[in-house]
Amino acid sequence: MGARSAVLLGLGILAAFLLHLAIGTGLFSLQEVLRGLFSGPPGQDAAPEQVVVWTLRLPRAVAALATGAALAMSGSALQALFRNPLAEPYILGISSGAAVGGVLATITGIEAAAGSHGTFLAAFASAILCMALVLLYARTRVGISTHTLLIAGVTLGTFLWALVTLLLTVGGADANRILFWLLGSFVGADWSRVATVGGVTALGGVALFALSRPLTLFAVGEETASTLGVGVERLKWWTLLTASALAASAVSAFGIIGFVGMFVPHLARRFFGASVSVSLPAAAVLGGAVMLVADLLAQRLLPGREINVGVLTALMAAPFLLLVARRRAL
Secondary structure, three states: OHHHHHHHHHHHHHHHHHHHOOOOOOOOOOHHHHHHHHHHOOOOOOOHHHHHHHHHHHHHHHHHHHHHHHHHHHHHHHHHHHHOOOHHHHHHHHHHHHHHHHHHHOOHHHHHOOOOHHHHHHHHHHHHHHHHHHHHEEEOEEEOHHHHHHHHHHHHHHHHHHHHHHHHHHHHHHHHHHHHHHHHOOOOOHHHHHHHHHHHHHHHHHHHHHHHHHHOOOOOHHHHHHHOOOOOHHHHHHHHHHHHHHHHHHHHHHHOOOOOHHHHHHHHHHHHHHHHHHHHHHHHHHHHHHHHHHHHHHHOOOOOOOHHHHHHHHHHHHHHHHHHHHHOOO
């Protein structure tokens, strides 16, 4: 990534971050936002903009940044591993696994007893369990079969989505609230969830960056990577586990926000090159920026109402993905 590209990328995400803080569901001037931000956490005699920025908008903006980065890095690593620009984190059943855990936590009373932390832990554990089942199924005598892995992920994901539908029917009065979470939203984002997702995102990003060189070689071909000294099976395991943890934490905290992990890595490779050591951090920054813009639109497109951010990312990405698929077919 050239210095100019890095500067433009940094300025772009900074602009998106400040716009998110300034606009939200009500308008503040840039001067008011900066004053509220640099005044620190609100005290007893805090100004209105200070309270709004620190208790509502800043955690929501950081949550969007961390979630977008987590999904984009997860997708970037998986696309290199599967050598397919249309691969994404949810294709392995992670989202449906988290959905089952979150829904069960709500209808069984875990959420009422333990709050949002209970829902997060249930959804995260369910997503990781789902990924573990897929990995075990795809394991052969010679290692993990990526072809079998995809088949197992899609099959298990379809089964779990049917189970989610059944649970929603049983859920009764909770069904609308559960559906709102499933479609992805940063409403009610608090610092505890931000810290959890942000911590997983930071650790996962460091781990994937450490794997960036072997992933770049693997993207050329499995045999080529093995010939050049890459521990192929170990690379598969670490990449799958790390990418799954990133996606699971994002889904567990803020619901299913689709397509970001698919089209953002493609943009990063297109504009910054195919080397994973470059495209991975670029995808993280672009993913955060895209999520900030999507959440901003979710708050402002319909006056007095908020759209689920997962709906907007799907609407934004679908035309792009159709174009990519069409170009690959030609």
